Amino acid sequence: MEKVREILKAHVGRAYAPYSGFPVVALVEAEGEVFLGVNVENASFPLSQCAERNAVAAMVLAGKRRLERVHIYSPRGPIPPCGGCRQVLLEFGGPEAEVVMHGPEGYEVRSLGELLPLGFKL
Ligand code: THU
Numbered sequence: 001m002e003k004v005r006e007i008l009k010a011h012v013g014r015a016y017a018p019y020s021g022f023p024v025v026a027l028v029e030a031e032g033e034v035f036l037g038v039n040v041e042n043a044s045f046p047l048s049q050c051a052e053r054n055a056v057a058a059m060v061l062a063g064k065r066r067l068e069r070v071h072i073y074s075p076r077g078p079i080p081p082c083g084g085c086r087q088v089l090l091e092f093g094g095p096e097a098e099v100v101m102h103g104p105e106g107y108e109v110r111s112l113g114e115l116l117p118l119g120f121k122l
Helices: 002-014 051-061 083-093
Strands: 025-030 033-038 069-073 098-102 107-111
Touching: 002 025, 002 033, 002 069, 002 098, 025 051, 033 051, 051 069, 051 083
Parallel strands: 069 098
Antiparallel strands: 025 033, 025 069, 098 107
């Protein structure tokens, strides 16, 4: 866990969050590999992308489809993923996937099923 926390903290400066001033880093563990994402905002605010979804996109591009765990880091303290990201994470993680919410001082763990008990499925 300490190695993951180092990676998260090392990448928080890569987030592009000039409008909110709220940088976020996500790290997805999938099939023995890790994938990073940061939030990328836009002057047209609704086009902004969350860190979690960018990490999932990197995972899919690498050919992975099953995530076991996602770590989310905010320098302001642990934050839960937004509702839309919970649905995207569920697509590839299922309810048993772990969500680790990190802040500078520590972290909290929940299952994705706890955070999104009634996710949409086709
Ligand atoms: N944000 C994320 O990247 N992930 C979340 O789960 C919550 C929110 C970003 C979006 C926006 O760039 C900033 O945090 C403030 O909402």
